[in-house]
Amino acid sequence: MFFLIGLGLGDAKDITVKGLEIVKKCSRVYLEAYTSVLTIGKEALEEFYGRELIVADRDCVEQDADSILAEAAETDVAMLVVGDPFGATTHTDLVLRAQQKGIPYQVVHNASIMNAIGCCGLQLYSFGETVSIPYWTDSWQPESFYDKIAGNRARGLHTLCLLDIKVKEPTLESMTKKKKEYMPPRFMSVSEASHQLLQILEKKRSGGEGSLAFTEKTLCVGLARVGSPEQKLHAASLTEMSNTDLGLPLHSLIIAGQLQPLEVEYLEQFLSKSYSLEEHAFS
């Protein structure tokens, strides 16, 4: 049997009772370690589970999927995933392959950033399409997420921006070499994401675009380490957000749409003192 188990977002104890029972009985347990991270490391998980984990990086999951599944045809194998198992395409693909090979599988759901962002008081049914903001390079500065944010804002909806994660990325120089060298892991902060969004506004303005989807003053919510005891939320203008340090990863950013009274009341808890909600100027 192949088990795909969500770990939730915080620490070791965010696994479900069902998930923990499965982890304890499996022959082999993999820990997927490149689409997201918890606030604790592999060692803390191993101590809590009382067993060894095998770290599965991108190469392992994408290239050795067949061998992982081959084991699962003979014995019980689990893959642990931060958040919910269906948060990333990779995991959907893994379940599909198991199904195609006739290997029975079971999925154990958990919280993911897609529903846990409700913790900022913005209502989940008022969110539009989720976007991903990738790290820009000198030669690659995609803006496609801007149009999606614009589409959401036009309908009064909030936008959850998932921020880029670079884990075990080979350096450009070693791409063609036999022995790959890896860059240190990087996790985009709300400050970095806000900087990129401000740059897009500048480009649009200098390109003569009149009506922008949001402005420097639009209300944003920065979220760090959601679901953990070290969770931190901050609501402020996009400009202020670009100068806000929310500490260790993971971060997420919300561009607010039209606000309901209950949402406003809730946001007051962590709203920047220098921000007046009248500036949100939703139109």
Added chain:
Amino acid sequence: MFFLIGLGLGDAKDITVKGLEIVKKCSRVYLEAYTSVLTIGKEALEEFYGRELIVADRDCVEQDADSILAEAAETDVAMLVVGDPFGATTHTDLVLRAQQKGIPYQVVHNASIMNAIGCCGLQLYSFGETVSIPYWTDSWQPESFYDKIAGNRARGLHTLCLLDIKVKEPTLESMTKKKKEYMPPRFMSVSEASHQLLQILEKKRSGGEGSLAFTEKTLCVGLARVGSPEQKLHAASLTEMSNTDLGLPLHSLIIAGQLQPLEVEYLEQFLSKSYSLEEHAFS
């Protein structure tokens, strides 16, 4: 301390290890029982937790919130919620009140239908705004969700439709009486929801509306008891869905938007034999 604890979607063992530890140590534990249900009842939960639970219906949560929170100022009190705590406005309101009274609170996240629908293989980042489909009455047949589905479809996005739940609703006759009488609980099925959607199409056509957001042939995914061992998924045309019985509650319905190859491949697992994906006619 006030704890708001998500129970996930399936059975007793879908609570997190963190959540279970809190349930065991609290003086009083309430079970919120009107915004959603698990596949098991209060007694099964009590047996698993080894403690008594107090059922909190709508009246209790909305009218006695102050007394629940007053207890929480003196001792540890938990409110258990099916899914994730921030899935319903009521719970956001409860946390806000605790915060305003200076009562410390902690939220324990879990899976909710908002992220667990990923189990059908449609990617979460391809969903637009979520809609709610209410039970129609003879005199009240709102259609506002149609425009939201249309907005999503126009952008190629899928729509999750949350289906109405009527638990402990007073009968019309007893509304003005001292002693309220309650209707039996009702949970909208995918079949009932599809019927209402088909009726909207008929009305739009007879009203002369030319371009419809979806048709009788549009691909829908019906989901029942997501996250439980009795989970059932079925993908078919809207017309077929209106004649499909997925059994016991809870049900949810997805109106598909533009499909990616991986999504199509995944859907094949539970796609109706009489449906050809060419009929989905996304345009």
